[in-house]
Amino acid sequence: MLYAIYFSPTNTTATITKTVAKAIDHTYQTLDLTMPLSSSLSFEPDDVIIWGIPVYGGRVPALATKRFMQLHAQHTKAIIIAVYGNRAYEDALVEMQDLCNAQNFQVIGAISAIAKHSIVPTIAAKRPDQDDINTLKAMASQLQSKLTNQQTSTLILPGNRPYKTYAPKPIHLIIDDNCNHCMTCQKLCPAQAIDTHDPSLIDTSRCISCMRCVDICPKQARHGDPDAISSLAARLHTICSDHKSYELFI
Ligand SMILES: Cc1cc2nc3c(=O)[nH]c(=O)nc-3n(C[C@H](O)[C@H](O)[C@H](O)COP(=O)(O)O)c2cc1C
Ligand code: SF4
Ligand code: SF4
Incomplete structure (x- = not known):
């Protein structure tokens, strides 16, 4: 069985993760980790998961980590997707890869994807757009070939270990x-x-x-808080108004 699994407070990660899953196998099932899980879940060796998270401060959100740790695999294949708001994803993909290894998932592909910034929605406002959706479908086709051919090389992903420190300034x-x-x-x-x-x-x-x-x-x-949002918006519009592209690591 193919599963689309996501933590997605404002729904862009869910959309992107489900787009990839549907292109690989339209009979996929969903598992929404945005809200707490009532119990742990186990996956079989021949299952495949597509796991998406939104990047927070260049990292995996702590709550997404907590909920993912309730999933237990048996060398189950995983495709990971880090969705970010056009600034940077920094250490999120390597952190996801390490979490997959810890739960006995084997990462066979990774995607970095851009979506509307959930705090400053004028950044990457229309993304994912139709071009992005087409890009995701093309990536899904490459991932499907890798799954069919049973290729299993260890992926080298961008990012640092130890990961950067996440020190959020809470928004009132x-x-x-x-x-x-x-x-x-x-x-x-x-x-x-x-x-x-x-x-x-x-x-x-x-x-x-x-x-x-x-x-x-x-x-x-x-x-x-309008002051906090407008000062973040001014900073983000200065440093990340360029058009960034989706990336596939396979
Ligand atoms: C607390 C917080 C921190 C964020 N940090 C980053 C970041 O470091 N880099 C970035 O490009 N986008 C960042 N974003 C934007 C989100 O990664 C992006 O909007 C994502 O699409 C949100 O996913 P969702 O719609 O599934 O909630 C952050 C958003 C929030 C709420
Ligand atoms: S109260 Fe905080 S954690 Fe809860 S939905 Fe609002 S922003 Fe998210
Ligand atoms: S802010 Fe008020 S109206 Fe809006 S969802 Fe919450 S309770 Fe409902």
């Missing part, structure tokens, strides 16, 4: 008068950081600034 979140207390954000927060009675209360020790609550609010009532 506010809600405005349009909030109708529907509690959708609370139910879908990957970190269980939103108070169950008052959605304006956020436990900042849990919040990972993933922007899911901003993205999914049906009333568009939640926002990141």
Whole structure:
């Protein structure tokens, strides 16, 4: 069985991971690790997983790591995808490869992919676009050939060990008068950081600034602190407005 597995607070990683899976085998199953798993899962030697994460500070998000560690393999083949917001993916692919090895998955291919920046959506705003989707389909065809031919060389991926330190500056979140207390954000927060009675209360020790609550609010009532967002936007527009390309490592 082929599985598309992803941690994807604002859905771009899910879209990209499922695009590759569908192009390899349209009967694939999905496993969403954005919310907690109720129990550990095991994979067979002849299963294949496609595992996608969004890059946070050049690393794998800690919650994505925690949930991936509940998956146990038996030398099961894996294709890994690091989705980033047009700045850099730095050590994310080597970190994913190490996590796969730790859980007994064998990485046979890797993709770096660009998507809309979830904190500053004007960066890479329209990505993945149709060209990106076509690129992913072409990459999937190469990966499928490697799977069919049973080729298993160890991949050398870009990135450093030890990995860079992730030192996030949490983004203060506010809600405005349009909030109708529907509690959708609370139910879908990957970190269980939103108070169950008052959605304006956020436990900042849990919040990972993933922007899911901003993205999914049906009333568009939640926002990141405008000053923090505009200063990050100014920095990102200076350093990463160029058009970067998807990469395949095989
Ligand atoms: C907390 C946080 C840190 C991020 N760090 C990076 C980064 O280091 N490099 C980068 O290019 N994009 C970075 N991004 C952007 C995301 O990797 C990108 O928008 C990704 O597509 C989000 O995936 P999702 O839609 O599945 O949540 C970051 C986003 C967040 C929320
Ligand atoms: S999803 Fe939006 S409207 Fe619903 S509780 Fe959260 S902030 Fe309020
Ligand atoms: S409260 Fe924080 S962790 Fe929860 S959805 Fe919002 S940004 Fe993400």
